[in-house]
Amino acid sequence: MKKGHIFKTEIGGREVVVTTGKYGEQANGHCIVQCGDTMVMSNVCMSDAPRPGMDFFPLSVDFEEKMYAVGKIPGSFKRREGRGSDKAILTSRLIDRPLRPLFPKGLFNDVTVVCTALSVEPDYPPEVWGMVGSSIALSISDIPFAGPTGAVVVGYVNGEYVINPDCKQREASEMHVYVAGTADAIMMVEAGANEVSEEVMLNGILFAHEEIKKIVAFINEIASKIGKPKKEMDYYHIPEDIDAEVRKFAGDLLDKALDTHDRTERQNNQDEVEKVTLEHFAEIFPDKDREIKDSLYYITKEKVRAKILNKGERPDGRGLEDIRDIWCEVGILPRVHGSAVFTRGQSQAMSTCTLGTIGDAQKLENLDEDDVKKRYMHQYNMPGYSTGEAKPLRAPGRREIGHGALAERALEPVIPSEEEFPYAIRTVSEIVSSNGSTSQASVCGSCMALMDAGVPIKAPVAGIAMGLIKDTEQDRVAIMSDIQGLEDFLGDMDFKVAGTSHGITAIQMDIKIKGIDKQILTTALEQARKGRLHILGKMLEVIPGPRAELSKWAPKIIVLKIDPDKIGKVIGKGGETINKIVDETGVKIDIEEDGSVYIAYTDAEMGEKAKKIILSIVEDVIVGNEYEGPVVKILMSNPDRAMGRDRGRGRKDGKDKKDEKPAKEEQPQELGAFVNIAPGKDGMIHISKLSSKRVAKVTDVINIGDVVKVEVIKVDEKGRIDLKLKEIISKASE
Numbered sequence: 001m002k003k004g005h006i007f008k009t010e011i012g013g014r015e016v017v018v019t020t021g022k023y024g025e026q027a028n029g030h031c032i033v034q035c036g037d038t039m040v041m042s043n044v045c046m047s048d049a050p051r052p053g054m055d056f057f058p059l060s061v062d063f064e065e066k067m068y069a070v071g072k073i074p075g076s077f078k079r080r081e082g083r084g085s086d087k088a089i090l091t092s093r094l095i096d097r098p099l100r101p102l103f104p105k106g107l108f109n110d111v112t113v114v115c116t117a118l119s120v121e122p123d124y125p126p127e128v129w130g131m132v133g134s135s136i137a138l139s140i141s142d143i144p145f146a147g148p149t150g151a152v153v154v155g156y157v158n159g160e161y162v163i164n165p166d167c168k169q170r171e172a173s174e175m176h177v178y179v180a181g182t183a184d185a186i187m188m189v190e191a192g193a194n195e196v197s198e199e200v201m202l203n204g205i206l207f208a209h210e211e212i213k214k215i216v217a218f219i220n221e222i223a224s225k226i227g228k229p230k231k232e233m234d235y236y237h238i239p240e241d242i243d244a245e246v247r248k249f250a251g252d253l254l255d256k257a258l259d260t261h262d263r264t265e266r267q268n269n270q271d272e273v274e275k276v277t278l279e280h281f282a283e284i285f286p287d288k289d290r291e292i293k294d295s296l297y298y299i300t301k302e303k304v305r306a307k308i309l310n311k312g313e314r315p316d317g318r319g320l321e322d323i324r325d326i327w328c329e330v331g332i333l334p335r336v337h338g339s340a341v342f343t344r345g346q347s348q349a350m351s352t353c354t355l356g357t358i359g360d361a362q363k364l365e366n367l368d369e370d371d372v373k374k375r376y377m378h379q380y381n382m383p384g385y386s387t388g389e390a391k392p393l394r395a396p397g398r399r400e401i402g403h404g405a406l407a408e409r410a411l412e413p414v415i416p417s418e419e420e421f422p423y424a425i426r427t428v429s430e431i432v433s434s435n436g437s438t439s440q441a442s443v444c445g446s447c448m449a450l451m452d453a454g455v456p457i458k459a460p461v462a463g464i465a466m467g468l469i470k471d472t473e474q475d476r477v478a479i480m481s482d483i484q485g486l487e488d489f490l491g492d493m494d495f496k497v498a499g500t501s502h503g504i505t506a507i508q509m510d511i512k513i514k515g516i517d518k519q520i521l522t523t524a525l526e527q528a529r530k531g532r533l534h535i536l537g538k539m540l541e542v543i544p545g546p547r548a549e550l551s552k553w554a555p556k557i558i559v560l561k562i563d564p565d566k567i568g569k570v571i572g573k574g575g576e577t578i579n580k581i582v583d584e585t586g587v588k589i590d591i592e593e594d595g596s597v598y599i600a601y602t603d604a605e606m607g608e609k610a611k612k613i614i615l616s617i618v619e620d621v622i623v624g625n626e627y628e629g630p631v632v633k634i635l636m637s638n639p640d641r642a643m644g645r646d647r648g649r650g651r652k653d654g655k656d657k658k659d660e661k662p663a664k665e666e667q668p669q670e671l672g673a674f675v676n677i678a679p680g681k682d683g684m685i686h687i688s689k690l691s692s693k694r695v696a697k698v699t700d701v702i703n704i705g706d707v708v709k710v711e712v713i714k715v716d717e718k719g720r721i722d723l724k725l726k727e728i729i730s731k732a733s734e
Contacts (some may be wrong), residue, residue, distance in 0.1 A: 001323075001521060002021075002022050003022065004019055004022025004023075004175035005019070005020050005021045005022075005222075005225075005226050005596070006018070006019050007020075007218070007221070007222050009214075009215075009218045010134075010212065011035070011152065011163065011164065011211065011214070011215060011481065012152065012162075012164040013163070014036065014124070014164065015035070016034070016035045016129075016132075017033070017034045017035075017465050018031055018032070018033050018034075018133075018136060018222065019031065019032045019034070020032070020136070020137075020226065021226065022142065023041075024041070024043050025148035026143040026226075027043040027044060027045050027137075027141075028044050028045050028046055028142055028143050029042075029043070029044040029136075029137035029138055029139075029140050029141025029143065029228075030042070030044075030137055031045050031133055031136045031137050031140070032118070032133070033129045033132055033133040033136070034129075034281055035129060036121045036124040037117040037119055037120075037121035037124070038117075038119060038120050038121045038124035038125070038126050038129060039117075039129075039369075040115055040116065040117055040118065040126045040129040040130045040131030040133050041116045041118055042113070042115045042130065042134045042136065042137040043113075043132070043137060044111065044112065044113050044114075044134065044137040044138050044141055045112050046109050046110065046111045046112075046141075046143045047109045048109075049109065049113075049588040050107075050108035050109050050236070051108055051109070051110055054108040055108075055290065055294075057100070057103055057106075057107055057108065057111075058101070058109075058110045058111070059096065059100055059111045059112075059113070060092075060104065060110070060111070060112050060113070061092045061095050061096040061099070061112075061113040061114075061115075061134070062084070062088075062112075062113070062114050062115070063084070063088050063089075063091040063092045063095060063115045063116075063117075063127070063130050064084070064088065064114065064115065064116040065081065065084065065085060065087070065088045065117055065366060065367050066081060066116060066118065066349055067365075068458065069117045069118055069119050069120045069126075070120050070367050072365075073077050074365070075365050085364070085365070085366055085717055086401050086405065087364070087366050088366075088565075089398050089400060089401050089402075090401065090402060090405050091115075091126075091127045091130060092725060093398060093400070093402050094130075094131060094151075094178055094180075094190060095113065095115060095130055095131050095134050096113075096125060096189070096693075097180070097187070097188045097510050098131070098149045098151065098180035098181065098187035098188040098332075098511075099113070099134065099135070099138065099147070099149065101186075101187065101511060101512050101513060101514065102145055102146040102147050102149070102182075102207040103144065103145060103146070104144050104146070104233075104235055105135055105235065106185070106235030106236035106237050107144065107235055107236075108231070108236055109233075111143060113134045113137070113138070113240075115130035115133055115134055117130070117221075117367055122167050123166035123167050124164070124166075125153075127178070127368065128151055128152060128153050128164060128178070130151065131149075131151035131178075131180055132151055132215060132219075135147050135148045135149045135150065135151070135219060135564065136148070136219050136222060138221070138482075139220075139223040139227060140222060140223050140226055140227040140228065140411055141227075141228060142228040142229060142230055142231045143158050143230070143231070144230050144231060144233060145230075145443070146514070147182065147216075147219075148182070148219035148220060148223070149180050149181060149182055149187060149212075149216065150180065150181065150182075150211070150212035150213070150214070150215030150216045150219070151179065151180040151181075151188075151212065151215070152164055152177065152178075152179060152208050152211050152212060152215070153165065153177065153178055153179075153208075154175075154177045154179060154204045154205070154207060154208040155169055155170060155174075155175065155176060155177075156172035156173055156174040156175045156193075156196065156200060156204060156223060156428050157169050157172050157173050157174070158172070159651065161203070161204055161207045161208075161702055162490040162655070163207075163208070163211050174193060174194045174196055174200075175191060175192065175193035175194065175196050175200070175201065175204060176191070176192050176193070176593065176719050177189065177190070177191040177192075177193070177201070177204055177205065177208065177507070178190040178191070179205055179208035179209065179212065179285065180212070181267055181515055182212075182216060182514065182515055183212075183213050183216040183217070184514070184515060185511075185514060185515020185516055185517060186205060186209055186509075186511070186515055186516055186517075187514075187515050188509060188510060188511065188512050189205060189507050189508070189509040190507070190508055190509075191414070191504070191506060191507035191508075192213065192380075192410075192413075192506050193413070193499075193503070193504050193505055193506065193507075194365065194411040194413045194505070195213065195413060195459070195499065195500050195502045195503035195504065195505060196504055197503050197504070198319045198503075198504065198525040198526060198529055200503075201504050201507065201520075201525065202522060202525055205521065206518060206521075212341050220226070225235065229235060234423045238291050238294050238295050238298075239288075239291060239599075242281075242285055242288060242291050242292065242295060243291075243295045243298075244294065244329075245281070245284070245285075246277060246281070246292055246295040246299070247295065247299055249277060249280060249281075249300060249647050250277045250295075250296060250299065251296075253273045253276065253277075253708070254270070254273055254296070254299055254300055254303060254396065255303065256269070257269030257270050257273050258270075258300070258303055258304065258307075258315075259271070260345070261315070261316050261317035263315075263316065263346065263435065263484075263486075266315065266601050269502075270300065273296070274293065274296055274650075277292060277296060278292060278575055280292075294416045297357050300490075301490045304486065305471075305490060305491075306492050307470050308320075308469050308478050308487075308498065308508070309471055309476050309478050309479070312478070314480060314487065315484070315486050315487065316345075316484065318681065320478055320479065320480050320481065321345070321480075321481045321527060321530070321531070322481065322482075323464075323481060323482045323531055323534055323535065324344050324345030324347075325344070325345065325623075326343065326344050326485070326535065326538040327343050327538075327690070328341065328343065328424050328444075328448060328538065328539055328541075328543075329341050329542060330448050330451070330452040330542060330543045331452055332350075332447070333352065334587075335550075335553055335601050336352050336353075336354070336553075337352075337353055337354050337355050337453045337550070337551045337553060338352065338353030338449040338450060338451070338452035338453025338455070338551065339351065339352050339353070339443065339449055339452060340356075340446075340449040340452055340543075341446035342444040342445035342448060342539070343433075343441075344437065344441055344444075344482065344535075345435055345436075345482075345484060346433055346434070346435035346484070347348060347431075347433060347434055347435050347436055347437050347438050347441045347484075348431070348432050348433040348434075348441065349429045349430070349431055349432070349434070349438060349441040349442045349444070349445035349446075350425060350429070350430045350431075350432050350445065350579035351428065351429045351430075351445030351446040351448065351449040352427065352428050352430075352449055352454065353425065353426070353427050353446070353449040353450050353452065353453040354425075354426045354427075354428075354453075355423045355424070355425060355453060355455075355550070355554045355555060356423065356424040356425075356426070356555070356597050356600075357423070357424060357425070357557065357588055357590045357600045358375070358418065358422060358423070358424055358590050358592065358596075358598050359588070359590030359598070360424040360426075361373040361374060361375045361424045362374040362377050363535070368457050369554055375415075375418060375423075375424050375425065376408065376411070376412055376415045376425045376426075376427075377408065377424075377425070377426045377427070378404050378405075378407045378408035378411060378426075378427045378428075378429070378442075378446060379396075379426070379427070379428045379429070380396075380400050380401075380403040380404035380407060380428075380429050380431070380438075380439065381396065381400060381428070381429070381431065382399075382400060382403075382431040382434060382438060383430075383431075385432075386431045386432055386433055386434040386438075387434050397662075403438070403442060404429075404442075406439050406443075406496065406506060406508050407427075407429065407439060407442045407443045407446055407463075407498075407506075409505070409506040410443045410461055410463055410498035410499070410505045411427070411443065411447060411450070411457075411461055411505070411629075412505075413448060413458075413505045414447075414457040414458040414459050414460075414461055414505070415450075415455070415457060415458075415643065416455065416456050416457065420456065421455065421456060422557050422559050422598055423455075423457060423555075425450070425679050427446040427449055427450065429441075429442035429445055429446055434485070435484050435485045436465065436482075436483050436484035436485040436486075436487065436488050437463075437464070437465040437482060437483060437496075438483070439463070439465070439496060439508075439697040440462075440463030440464055440465050440496055440498065441463075442463075442537055443461060443462065443463035443498045443506075444461075444463060444535060446464050447461045447539065448539055448542070448543055449462055449600075450546070451543050451545060451546045451547065452543060452547060453547070453550065453551060453554065454546055454547040454548070454549055454550040454551065454554070455546055456546050457546060458500075459500040459501065459502060460500060460501075460536055460539060460540060461498055461499060461500055461505055462499075462533075462535040462536040462539060462547075463496060463497065463498035463499075463506070463532070463535075464481060464482055464496070464497055464498075464528050464531040464532050464535060465481040465482065465483050465488075465494060465495065465496045466479060466480065466481060466482075466483065466493070466494075466495040466496070466497065466524045466527060466528050466531075467479070467483035467487045467488060467491040467493060467494065467495070468480070468491055468492045468495070468516070468520065468524070469491055469492060470492050470493075470513060470520075471712035472513075477520060479520070479523055479524050479527055481527055481528070481530075481531040482531060489561060491512070492511065492512050492513045493509065493510070493511050493512065493513075493516065493524075494508075494509070494510045495507075495508075495509045495510075495528070496508045496509070497524075497528035497529075497532065498532070498658065499529075499532060500536075501533060501536060508542070514546075532720040553602075555588070555598050555600035555601065555602060556600070556601055556602070556604070557598055557599065557601075558599040558601070558607055558610075558611050559596065559598055559599075560596075560597040560599070560614060560615070561595055561596060561597070562595045562597055562618045563595060563613070564593065564594060564595040564616060566595075566617070566618040567591055567593075567595065568615050569617050569618065569680050570591065570597070570614055570618065572679070572680060577617070577679045577680055578591075580679065581610055581613050581614070581679065583607050584609075584610075584613075585601070585606040585610040585613075586601075586602075586603065586606050587599050587600060587601045587606055587607055587610045588600040588601075589610065589614075592625030597614060598724055599611055599614070611676070613679060616677070616678035616679070616681070617678050617679050617681070621677070621678075621681065621683070621712055621715055621721055622712065622715075623712050623713065623714060624709065624711065624712065625711070625712050626709060626711050626712075626726060627675075627678070627683075627705065627709070627710055627712070628677075628707060628708070628710075628729060629675050629676045629677045629678070629708070629710070630675070630676055630704075630705060630706065630707050631673050631674070631675055631702050631704050631705060631706045631707075631708060631732075632674050632675065632676045632682060632704065633673065633674040633682075633699075633704065634670055634672075634674075634698055634699065634703075634704060635670070635671045635672045635673060635674065635684065636668040636669065636671065637668050637669040637670075637671050638668065667725065670687060670697050670698040671686065671687055671698075672684050672685050672686040672687050672689075672698060673685050673690075673698050673702055675708060675710055675723060677710065677712075677721070677723075681721070681722030682721070683710065683712065683722065683723040684720075684721065684722060684723060685702075685710060685722075685723045685724060685725055686722070688701065689713070689723065689724035689725060689730045690724075690725050691725070692734075701728075702725070702728065703731070703732055703733070704732065705732025706728060706729075706730065706731050706732050707728075707729040707730045708725060708726075708727065708728050708729060709725075709726040709727040709728075709729055710723040710724065710725055710726055711723065711724050711726050
């Protein structure tokens with residue numbers, strides 16, 4: 001049996017084992033990383049030749065959740081894994097983001113990274129091991145890669161930082177931060193936090209980086225022992241003669257084209273320069289349109305960046321810390337439970353809030369130990385018209401899912417608990433205009449929609465996107481607040497920070513260069529805090545807090561707590577009882593396993609009626625209590641019952657029963673009536689309890705369908721209920 005290579009280290013105080021060379025031998029790079037019982041396999045491959053016509057690096061990263069890893073069979077119709085869950089897609093993005101900047105420029109060969117969760121122990125989540133495993137697989141492969149990178153999760157429990165916290169530590173942690181980087185710099189941050197300060201967040205990131213340095217050293221050790229030599233490759237580049245001639249011809253033209261603060265005018269000017277330049281070089285450099293356009297792009301990038309670094313002047317004329325003009329409005333959609341529009345410059349989010357019952361919570365099938373229900377859901381959509389493009393609508397892509405998850409993470413810490421506010425909550429942000437920072441516009445708009453719906457959030461949340469221009473040669477840096485599309489496209493960092501006036505609730509940082517240091521992080525966080533407070537002020541001018549009352553279109557909810565053993569009585573056989581209550585009252589009822597009952601209604605009278613019915617089902621019947629209900633059955637005597645023992649049998653005296661003279665046939669007698677005093681609960685009124693006077697027939701007093709008031713006079717050990725008639729409320733014949 002092939003043994004392969006085994007390497008061991010300690011990460012966050014836990015042993016980590018890396019196995020390679022035993023499986024997956026045809027991949028360019030392969031490894032399995034194990035921590036506890038969690039095992040993640042990473043495989044990387046690269047195509048032999050560049051993809052024709054490609055003008056960007058075709059890297060694809062996939063994290064596969066296999067349900068067998070936790071001993072489950074998928075719940076889908078085909079009983080196999082299908083499209084990756086949102087969590088798998090978000091994990092794929094976590095793996096992708098620190099790796100992508102470390103591949104050589106001009107590499108247009110397809111590169112695939114596939115990480116598969118083979119076995120999962122809840123205390124050791126697989127995501128971070130996919131990040132580490134992908135870096136190992138790339139580092140030992142022959143694929144050009146300027147890594148390795150390391151990655152950890154850092155928590156903050158009882159004032160102490162914890163690397164890769166377990167289940168109990170995650171529950172108690174004030175923040176959950178993914179950090180990835182090289183030995184020299186931080187490449188990626190993805191954080192959710194419970195309003196922690198900038199100082200706590202910064203120190204947590206730096207604490208994580210110290211552990212990352214150890215991981216990088218460990219991977220370098222592996223690569224030095226078994227790593228393959230990197231492939232010698234020809235990377236795409238602009239021919240020097242073409243680049244020199246384009247710069248000479250178009251340099252001044254671009255200076256004039258960029259000398260405006262109006263986005264539309266600037267874009268039209270750039271388009272005209274491109275057209276003139278292509279025409280000029282059509283015969284000089286035939287069939288070289290791509291190279292000419294690429295040269296124009298790099299010239300434009302240099303000029304825009306130089307103006308920001310040298311003059312502190314941004315494309316729209318703002319200073320480095322200036323925020324674009326903001327305007328907001330709420331309550332714009334009359335039938336929606338809560339709605340808002342947040343506009344910052346040309347970025348505009350129309351956000352809505354919908355309230356539902358707890359049964360509307362999203363049920364997730366993932367690699368967690370137990371099935372998860374998500375009570376707060378945020379979704380982000382960015383159609384083509386938001387950027388003026390005629391594109392068909394498609395299902396949400398990875399970017400949309402990532403932006404939605406970021407906004408959800410930013411707002412989740414301020415959502416009231418289920419006990420305080422027993423609703424499922426869905427917010428949706430439609431990006432109707434986009435020019436940078438739309439994910440943070442989504443945070444702001446959704447926060448306002450929540451307040452417009454009357455959701456008692458703990459504090460308002462705003463978000464801001466920070467940018468970076470870094471001149472490595474001259475060691476100069478410009479950090480920009482509230483970046484727009486061009487600054488994101490031409491810049492070196494997209495650093496999104498969301499939070500309340502008290503602290504940070506979410507961070508997402510992507511780097512296009514080879515990392516940033518402590519000084520840049522410190523400055524960016526402080527600048528983001530100032531910008532966030534400015535934006536919060538603009539939002540609170542429009543809606544200073546949650547509305548005192550819910551929308552009249554939102555469901556109102558009554559919460560009951562019943563004995564879990566009596567849930568079956570409320571539901572009834574095949575759902576008969578609960579469906580009858582719903583049909584009768586028009587409410588919606590959700591019942592949790594712990595006995596929590598949620599009654600959602602729009603008609604208060606019907607809500608109270610449903611509550612009364614449910615309580616009557618679960619409450620014990622007490623002697624002396626009075627109830628109302630319909631007569632459902634008349635109890636008749638059975639004359640055959642007494643003589644049934646002799647019918648068809650021989651007699652002891654030897655005479656056959658058939659020889660006897662037939663007795664006069666007895667007629668059945670009315671003995672009493674059954675009254676339904678609650679769903680699933682019937683009691684009997686004996687004929688003697690219908691009146692103080694003698695009653696010959698039950699039907700002389702009551703009939704099936706009559707509604708009567710009765711008093712409980714006895715409940716026996718088997719739960720049988722005896723009643724006496726108090727009053728006839730209504731007759732069925734009336």
